[in-house]
Amino acid sequence: MDNVFNKIDYKAIKEFIDNQYRHFNALTLKLASKAFAHHISQGGKMFLAMAGAMSTAEIGVSLAEMIRRNKIHAISCTGANIEEDVFNLVAHNSYKLIPDYRDLSPEDEEELYRQHLSRVTDVCIPEEKAMRKIERHMTEFWIKASKEGKRYFPYEYFYQLIRSEVLKKDYQIDPKDSWLVAACEKNIPVFVPGWEDSTLGNYFASLLKRKVILSSNIIKSGLETMEFLIDWYSENSKDSSIGFFQIGGGIAGDFPICVVPIINMDLEEPCKLWGYYCQISDSTTSYGSYSGAIPNEKITWGKIGKDTPRFIIESDATIVAPLIFAYVLAE
Secondary structure, X not given: OOOHHHHOOHHHHHHHHHHHOOOHHHHHHHHHHHHHHHHHHOOOEXXXXXXXXXXXXXXXHHHHHHHHOOOOOEEXXXXXXXXXXXXXXXXXXXXEEOOOHHHOOHHHHHHHHHOOEEEEOOEEEEHHHHHHHHHXXXXXXXXXXXXXXXXXXXXXXXXXXXXXXOOHHHOOOOHXXXXXXXXXXXXXXXXXXXXXXXHHHHHHHHHHHXXXXXXXXXXOOHHHHHHHHHHHHHHHOOOOOEEEEEEOOOHHHHHHHOHHHHHHHHOOOOOOOOOEEEEEEOOXXXXXXXOOOOHXXXXXXXXXXXXXXXXXXXXXXHHHHHHHHHHHXXX
């Protein structure tokens, strides 16, 4: 199987954007792409914060290549995004596409529920072939850690699952289109704040209640995740400027961007501010939503500086992110 994204003429996409994208969100996309590419070309690193349902939107087709080519160096994402990339990896052929989802009645939705098809906008994830399959495998790694008295971050269990190759025979897409497989191969950290708010996190809680697993201690906590992020940022920002590329809002972005003021203000240890900032957002900016706050607000919190290249693209990330990735890959 070939990775279709590898066949794309990145330079042609870059030339198209440079020529056609002249105003409004289009211009911001172009400027953000140029600044992203420049940041990397100057030896900078890029941190990706990913919210929404980007894995089910199959962002891995473009994101995996960014990771493999060292354009993304660490990731923060929701528990849903990290697990849904693996769901798609092993159950893609059983996903049900519903392009007319806006026309569904409550009765139609209930019928999908009866068929164990969980809908995410225009596509349904098959419960048995995706969630249940991964739950069964992951439970084995959790029980093993419990017996051995070991503790890991959520992403480390996913890396153990991938490296065990127990899923390999069940792959239904080219693994080169899986961003988590690419991240595992590069061994980059994937920070997952609020992991409990995911299908596997919910299932893990049920195992605790049923006494299948006796302690939650085998999963490193959110506070430990922040400690790990502090260490990662402190070490990697010594010799490099680290940029922040944010898809959506919520905890995937709010959690990691705070690492800079934690180091500077709370630990009182000097560190560089984020050296680049871009958010693809559909949040309203005027309702007190941090997810929808314009980048300048982050200056007041000591996250970015007045000279930090900063952009907000108010558009659909499923359209915008692959274009920016293609532009950067053209360099």
